[in-house]
Amino acid sequence: MNKEASKSKEKYFFWLIFVAAFGFRFWGLNSFEMQQDPALNSMRALGWFDFLVGVGQTSPLVWFGHIPWWGNLSFHDHPPVSFFLQFLTFKIFGDHTFTAFLPFLLAGVLTAAAIFIFIKKFKTFSAAFFSALLFAFSSYSVWASRTGYLEGLELFFIILSILFLLSYVFYKKSKYLYYWAAAATLAVLTKYTAIFLFPAAILFLLLSERRVFKTKAFLLSLILILVILAPVIVYNIEVFLARGHFDAAFSSMVGMKPQDYEVLSYREVNVDVFGNLKGIFEVLRQNLSIPYFITFLFGLGWALFKIIKRKADNLILLLVLNLLLMFLMFAFSGAGARFLGITTPFLSILTVLGFLDALEYLKKFATARKLLIPIGVLVLAFELFFSVNTNILKRPVLSSNYFYSPDRFYSHGFEEMDRFFRKEILGPFPKLKRTTVLTDETTTHDLKNRDAILVDERAVWFSRVWYVDRYVYYYNSPFVYFSDLNRAAAQGKAGIFELLRKAGARSTWLVIAKGDNIVSREKNSYNDLLVALSEKLELDAIAPVREIRDYKGQVVFAIYHVK
Numbered sequence: 001m002n003k004e005a006s007k008s009k010e011k012y013f014f015w016l017i018f019v020a021a022f023g024f025r026f027w028g029l030n031s032f033e034m035q036q037d038p039a040l041n042s043m044r045a046l047g048w049f050d051f052l053v054g055v056g057q058t059s060p061l062v063w064f065g066h067i068p069w070w071g072n073l074s075f076h077d078h079p080p081v082s083f084f085l086q087f088l089t090f091k092i093f094g095d096h097t098f099t100a101f102l103p104f105l106l107a108g109v110l111t112a113a114a115i116f117i118f119i120k121k122f123k124t125f126s127a128a129f130f131s132a133l134l135f136a137f138s139s140y141s142v143w144a145s146r147t148g149y150l151e152g153l154e155l156f157f158i159i160l161s162i163l164f165l166l167s168y169v170f171y172k173k174s175k176y177l178y179y180w181a182a183a184a185t186l187a188v189l190t191k192y193t194a195i196f197l198f199p200a201a202i203l204f205l206l207l208s209e210r211r212v213f214k215t216k217a218f219l220l221s222l223i224l225i226l227v228i229l230a231p232v233i234v235y236n237i238e239v240f241l242a243r244g245h246f247d248a249a250f251s252s253m254v255g256m257k258p259q260d261y262e263v264l265s266y267r268e269v270n271v272d273v274f275g276n277l278k279g280i281f282e283v284l285r286q287n288l289s290i291p292y293f294i295t296f297l298f299g300l301g302w303a304l305f306k307i308i309k310r311k312a313d314n315l316i317l318l319l320v321l322n323l324l325l326m327f328l329m330f331a332f333s334g335a336g337a338r339f340l341g342i343t344t345p346f347l348s349i350l351t352v353l354g355f356l357d358a359l360e361y362l363k364k365f366a367t368a369r370k371l372l373i374p375i376g377v378l379v380l381a382f383e384l385f386f387s388v389n390t391n392i393l394k395r396p397v398l399s400s401n402y403f404y405s406p407d408r409f410y411s412h413g414f415e416e417m418d419r420f421f422r423k424e425i426l427g428p429f430p431k432l433k434r435t436t437v438l439t440d441e442t443t444t445h446d447l448k449n450r451d452a453i454l455v456d457e458r459a460v461w462f463s464r465v466w467y468v469d470r471y472v473y474y475y476n477s478p479f480v481y482f483s484d485l486n487r488a489a490a491q492g493k494a495g496i497f498e499l500l501r502k503a504g505a506r507s508t509w510l511v512i513a514k515g516d517n518i519v520s521r522e523k524n525s526y527n528d529l530l531v532a533l534s535e536k537l538e539l540d541a542i543a544p545v546r547e548i549r550d551y552k553g554q555v556v557f558a559i560y561h562v563k
Contacts, residue, residue, distance in 0.1 A: 024142045036338075036462050089102045126356060161201075200318075296347050417548050445476045
């Protein structure tokens with residue numbers, strides 16, 4: 001094949017990978033729903049506003065009543081890179097749920113492209129293509145992008161730093177060392193769990209390129225790392241001087257349990273090393289199809305065998321060193337599905353390299369080699385089905401654990417409810433307001449000549465922070481929680497609707513959680529209030545103007561309008 005035909009073929013396969021990565025991550029984007037920690041992070045990134053209601057997870061705004069200058073450098077529970085990238089996308093594309101997911105989705109697509117481009121230089125075209133393709137559609141990597149957890153962005157910087165370090169050893173050009181320093185530091189500034197990259201890099205360079213430690217380029221790389229880390233260093237110094245601890249994530253890493261982060265006190269070093277290691281592989285097993293998991297274990301075992309026999313090349317050595325140090329880190333802390341999302345590039349590359357090595361090894365055994373190829377096709381096909389079932393289908397088929405991941409996200413009606421709010425109630429948004437001083441008006445609003453929206457807080461708190469609280473904090477939207485209004489009514493001995501009328505509300509919208517969306521029944525008086533209110537609405541023949549259904553078709557929100 002001539003050079004032009006070869007380049008044309010590479011372009012064709014590159015675009016195939018790009019389409020696969022893009023399609024699996026962006027499919028059904030308008031139905032994505034903000035859940036768990038991504039909801040908290042996205043709400044705060046929207047206006048660069050580090051504030052969560054409650055006393056158990058406070059921030060500089062709560063401590064001082066205003067945001068000090070250094071309080072803008074980072075956030076109380078995570079470093080700032082993911083917040084900054086979301087902040088930029090919000091500025092460009094506006095305040096929408098799909099915008100919040102955009103940096104994570106694009107990171108997944110770019111990671112697939114980076115794997116193809118770089119692996120092609122260090123290994124064969126087949127290794128590059130299949131590694132990138134497997135990453136592009138494999139269930140766990142797609143899940144890491146589509147859920148919006150920080151790991152979906154972190155893994156891009158992680159694999160980029162590894163590929164740049166390998167490029168430095170391969171090409172002996174200082175620029176790649178600087179690129180590695182920048183990418184590795186950005187990974188850490190996305191989430192501190194990327195810290196394993198630095199000891200892994202030191203070990204790798206000691207084994208393969210120890211002369212680098214005497215070079216000017218290495219010294220400049222260290223300086224670059226410190227410069228990029230400067231905002232978080234300053235932030236943590238100021239927090240320590242003011243409160244006697246560091247940010248929430250760093251405090252937990254060094255064994256601190258300050259009252260400022262009381263609800264996060266469960267985070268600590270865990271000495272159950274073997275239990276944690278077992279947990280790591282259990283999480284991987286749940287998020288990979290069984291054939292993919294088995295093939296990965298073979299690939300990892302084969303890579304370790306080659307390293308022990310000193311037959312491994314630098315790519316395998318660097319990947320395994322990073323993976324082992326990552327596992328060692330999590331062996332002392334434990335790791336759930338969201339944490340281990342950063343393994344996904346390693347999984348795809350090591351799986352493919354192991355399989356291709358097996359094909360090469362079986363060259364002399366034609367029959368066995370012929371059997372291995374359809375096995376590889378079946379592994380890819382089953383993982384493809386597992387991925388569609390976990391990430392694309394609204395409601396999965398067959399049984400969990402074997403045919404889809406138990407960690408998959410489901411729609412609970414919040415996004416549909418949000419579209420209803422924006423279209424039917426809220427109307428055009430005013431300019432986003434960023435709060436820098438904490439006052440009573442931060443979480444309250446003027447209801448005069450407006451439609452009040454009463455919200456049932458039995459629905460999951462994480463999602464409510466994005467779908468309710470962000471409208472209050474940034475746009476002074478007329479959302480009110482039932483419990484707050486009920487307390488005010490009890491103190492003044494007036495009904496909730498009477499209170500709203502006195503506050504000048506034109507009418508009231510009621511959002512009542514139903515079925516599986518009632519996740520908290522701890523307050524009996526509150527539940528009694530909602531039951532009584534629902535019964536009164538029925539007696540007054542007031543029917544819901546909209547019923548929101550979840551992925552099972554069950555009603556999870558009933559929206560009423562009382563004029």
